[in-house]
Amino acid sequence: MNSAPHLAPLVRNAESALLDDDSIDLLSLWRTVYRNKWPIIGLAVVIVTVTIIVVLRMTPIYASTARLLIESENANIVSIEEIYGIDSSQREYYQTQFEILKSRKLAEIVVKQLSIANRGENANERNTGVSLRDFVPFLPEPKPLGPEAIWQGKISKFRANLNIAPVRNTQLVDITFESPDPELAKTVANAMGEAYIDNYLESKLALTSKASSWLTERLGTLKKDLDASEKKLREYQERENLVDVAGIQTLTANELQQSTRQLVETRNRAATAKSQLDAAGDINAPYLARWESLQVVLQDVSVQGLKGQEASAMKDFSEVTRRYGPKHPNYISSQSNLSSATQAYRNRIKQVVAGLTGTYRQAQADQAEIERSLVISKREIQDINRKGFELSQLQREAKTNRELYDLFFQRFRETNETGFSTANASFVDHATRSYVPVKPKKTLIVVLAGVLSLMLGVMLAFLREALDNTIRSAGELEEKLHQGILGVLPLETTKGKQQDQAASHFYLSKAHNHFAEAVRSLRTSVVLAGIDKTQKIIVVTSSVPGEGKTTIASNLALALGQMEKVLLIDADMRRPSIAKEYGMDKGTPGLSELVARTSEAKESIHAFKELGIDVLPAGAVPPNPLDLLSSERFGMILKKLSETYDRIIIDSAPTQAVSDSLVLSQNADALVFVVRSDSTPTQVAKNALDRLYGANAPVIGVVLNRFDAAVAAKYGGYGSGSYGYYGYGYSSKSYS
Numbered sequence: 132m133n134s135a136p137h138l139a140p141l142v143r144n145a146e147s148a149l150l151d152d153d154s155i156d157l158l159s160l161w162r163t164v165y166r167n168k169w170p171i172i173g174l175a176v177v178i179v180t181v182t183i184i185v186v187l188r189m190t191p192i193y194a195s196t197a198r199l200l201i202e203s204e205n206a207n208i209v210s211i212e213e214i215y216g217i218d219s220s221q222r223e224y225y226q227t228q229f230e231i232l233k234s235r236k237l238a239e240i241v242v243k244q245l246s247i248a249n250r251g252e253n254a255n256e257r258n259t260g261v262s263l264r265d266f267v268p269f270l271p272e273p274k275p276l277g278p279e280a281i282w283q284g285k286i287s288k289f290r291a292n293l294n295i296a297p298v299r300n301t302q303l304v305d306i307t308f309e310s311p312d313p314e315l316a317k318t319v320a321n322a323m324g325e326a327y328i329d330n331y332l333e334s335k336l337a338l339t340s341k342a343s344s345w346l347t348e349r350l351g352t353l354k355k356d357l358d359a360s361e362k363k364l365r366e367y368q369e370r371e372n373l374v375d376v377a378g379i380q381t382l383t384a385n386e387l388q389q390s391t392r393q394l395v396e397t398r399n400r401a402a403t404a405k406s407q408l409d410a411a412g413d414i415n416a417p418y419l420a421r422w423e424s425l426q427v428v429l430q431d432v433s434v435q436g437l438k439g440q441e442a443s444a445m446k447d448f449s450e451v452t453r454r455y456g457p458k459h460p461n462y463i464s465s466q467s468n469l470s471s472a473t474q475a476y477r478n479r480i481k482q483v484v485a486g487l488t489g490t491y492r493q494a495q496a497d498q499a500e501i502e503r504s505l506v507i508s509k510r511e512i513q514d515i516n517r518k519g520f521e522l523s524q525l526q527r528e529a530k531t532n533r534e535l536y537d538l539f540f541q542r543f544r545e546t547n548e549t550g551f552s553t554a555n556a557s558f559v560d561h562a563t564r565s566y567v568p569v570k571p572k573k574t575l576i577v578v579l580a581g582v583l584s585l586m587l588g589v590m591l592a593f594l595r596e597a598l599d600n601t602i603r604s605a606g607e608l609e610e611k612l613h614q615g616i617l618g619v620l621p622l623e624t625t626k627g628k629q630q631d632q633a634a635s636h637f638y639l640s641k642a643h644n645h646f647a648e649a650v651r652s653l654r655t656s657v658v659l660a661g662i663d664k665t666q667k668i669i670v671v672t673s674s675v676p677g678e679g680k681t682t683i684a685s686n687l688a689l690a691l692g693q694m695e696k697v698l699l700i701d702a703d704m705r706r707p708s709i710a711k712e713y714g715m716d717k718g719t720p721g722l723s724e725l726v727a728r729t730s731e732a733k734e735s736i737h738a739f740k741e742l743g744i745d746v747l748p749a750g751a752v753p754p755n756p757l758d759l760l761s762s763e764r765f766g767m768i769l770k771k772l773s774e775t776y777d778r779i780i781i782d783s784a785p786t787q788a789v790s791d792s793l794v795l796s797q798n799a800d801a802l803v804f805v806v807r808s809d810s811t812p813t814q815v816a817k818n819a820l821d822r823l824y825g826a827n828a829p830v831i832g833v834v835l836n837r838f839d840a841a842v843a844a845k846y847g848g849y850g851s852g853s854y855g856y857y858g859y860g861y862s863s864k865s866y867s
Contacts, residue, residue, distance in 0.1 A: 163596045164589055171588030178584035179577060186576050191568035193313035197306045197320040198298075198560040199327070201228050225297070228556075229304060232295045232327055238286055240330065241322045247289060247315070293323070303559060313565045320562035328556050349539055357532040364525040390508055394501040401494030431483050437476040444472040600813045602806055608835055611813045612820065617660070617803060617832035618653030620683065621645050622839045635685035635712040639742070646686075653683070653834060654690040657803065660831040666800035667773045670702075670828075672783040672792035674819035678807035679836040681708050684782040687803075692743035695777035698736065700747040702795055703784045704756030707749030713739065721750025726764050732772075745776070756784075761794045769798050786819040796828035804830055808838040 164171070203224060231237065241247070276284070294307040308319040428434050444465070451465040602608050605616050623637060623646050637643040638650045657669065671684035681703070688699040700722060701709035710719055715737065724730035725747070738745045753759050772779055781799065783792040796802050802823065806816050823830055 160593075163592055167588070167592035167595070171585060171592060174588040174591070175581055175584040178587075179581045182577055182580035186571060186573045189571045189573075190311050192309050192311060192570045193316050193565040193567075194307050194309045194569040195313070195317040195320045195562035195565050196560075197324045197558065197562040199304050199306065199324050199556050200559050201225060201302050201304060201556045203555070225302060229295055229297050231330075232304065232306065232323065233290070233293075235286060235290065237323065237326055237330060238290050238293065240326045241319060242286060242289055244326070245315075245318060245322060247285075247319070293319070306562075308562075309569065317562045317564045321558075324556070324558055324561075331555055353532065353536040353539055357529070357536050360525065360529040360532045364529050390501055390505050394498065394505060397494055397498040397501055400490075401498055404490045404494055425484065428480055428483050431479070434476070434479050434483060437472070437479050441469070441472040441476045444469040601809050602811055602813055602816065602835070603809045604838070605835055608806060608833060612806075612816055612833060614804070614820070614830075615832040617656040617834050618649060619835045619838045620649045620653070620679070622808070622837045634679075634682045635709075636689070636742075637682075638686040638689045650686045650690045653687060656832065657687065657691075657801070661801060664800075666829075666831070667777065668769060668779045668781065668799045668801070670781045670783050670792060670795045670799040670802045671805065672795075672802065672823075673785050673805040673807075674787045674811060674815045675785050676706070676788065678785075678805050678811055680785070680805040681712070681782050683803070683805050683834055683836060684780050685709065685712065688744050688778075688780040689742060691778045691780070696775075697744045697778045697780060698747060698772060698776040699744055700779060700781045701749040702760060702781045702791065704749050704753060704759065704791070705784055705789065707752065709746060709782060710748035713737075713746050713748075715746075715748055719748055719750070721748035723750035723753045723759060725750070725768060726759050726762060727753075728764075732768075757789065757791060757794060760791055766798055786822055787815060793822065793826040793828065796823065796826060799829060801831045802828050804833045805836055806833055807836050810837070 292309045294305075294309075296305045296307065297303070298305065306320050306323045308316045308323070310316040310319070448465040448469045451459075451462050455462040457463075602611060605619050608614065608616060623634070623643055637646045640647070657666070660666065669687075671680050671687065673680040681701075685699060688697050691697045699709065701707050702722065704723065707721075710717075710721065719737070720730035720735045722735065725732060725735040730750075735750065736745050736747050759765060769779065781795055783795050786792045792802075804816075804820065804823070820830065
């Protein structure tokens, strides 16, 4: 019976797919603009009209431009500025001149010369137009400005109308002044150029005068310093008898170098003797074998000769020993020769070792003598160096004073000989009177106002579209709710006081053929939805009241009643309306009495043979409608009635308001959900459907009620030609 559990995941997946789609629907955007074209155009017309009125009341502003050529200064002037540390050859020179042209000082000069401060267009008095105090009288009076503040305000306004623009990659600069008075604009532009040239010449003249005065004073001081330094140098040379300090320094340096070399050699000799004495040990001993390894012994020729004799005697003694005994004369003679050679060898070694003391003492004496000589030489060198240093210091001082004096004297001559009649700037073009205002650019302002107003209108249209979250067409219903459409009922109109009753019977009215055709399409959709299994019990509900669920339930019952035996039940126990629409008296027994067993079925069910259906009204409003609808008695009644009738159409309460439709869906074979076109919020409808799917309600589709084809066509919905009944050019108004 129930297929809702299989549909809910599909709905959620469809919603996820929609959220993941980041593509832009250009056709939808164009439709939004197109259906709001008249408000957008109207807003643009209003804004453009206001702009034209404002532009026509604007005061025209004229501008005149004078062009100056600014050149770098000549070499003589450069030399003067070098004294003050200014390098005018740098690129910053021209930027500096441009800033001078923009300076407040130059502006004040021109304002005073032309008496511009007294002109009305340059007065900086307080605004006499509309102010906040006109609307809020209790605000305090503004404090009056002092003379200095007023003057500075006039200068600031003058500078705001002045524009200094260097011409790129040239030495040219344009001076432009804007004013409502074209003659004033021309005069000011030319006056600014002349004031700049005059100011430059005056500043250079003042600079030259100051430089000349400073140089004169400085030259006197330098002359005194030069004379004093030369006198001091001369007196020092005479006092110290200095002729050739450089030659004396060279000679003394050579002697010092030679003495130093001798001292090194003597120290080495003494050190060698000392080391050999230390190696010899006790030189007063009879004989020590280690003396033979001393360097001084090894280098002695006599020792080496005696060493050879000893070796020869030892060789002879060795041969005699092999031949003769100890008492043999040759043996004794050879032994005596060996002893004599050995003794001579040792005596010579003792002599050499004994001589080490004398050698060491002599080396020490020579070292002391040379050191004394070095001390004397160093003193002489230091004295000569001191004198040479003092002499060179005095010479440098005198030379520096001379060079400085010559430099300043040369600058002084250049300064006094240089003329300052040549300016660093000249006019390339003088300003001329302008006959065409430069602003306001009225055409451009109006065009921009039109473009911006259209853009604003489009933005407001998109904003309005974004804020309107209702469903206007079948296309939007499928897109936003992801539900199948069972039918679309057009917007119909009624006249007279019985509008609600007439709406419930539109299907049978010849004056509403289009509506009847739509109901037939809905009937076909409902029948086809249960083609595999007959859906006898059909619940009709909506999300909120006023969406036309009762009208659809009644007309659907009338349409099905032409083919089948149909029972229409009013299960909206809280706000029943079917009894009134079908002309039943108040207090007529109905569903509540039937469930409560206070009335029989034949008394509660009313047959309308002329309409082809039976009607079971709600009856008396019970205190607990939900308990009544969820009771076993109600379920048994529906089961019993389904055996008698081919179709049972149940008009249920709105889903968002109460849970009656959720309870009724448990006993139903199908559920039809109604959405009112251009009224039901999308999120409300989604929430209601979520509740139904959460209760496993057998939702078979959605009906779009009170559909306006003309409006839907603007929103990309099913427009003219769709569903058959829109092809007749039908147009109608709303009904209650």
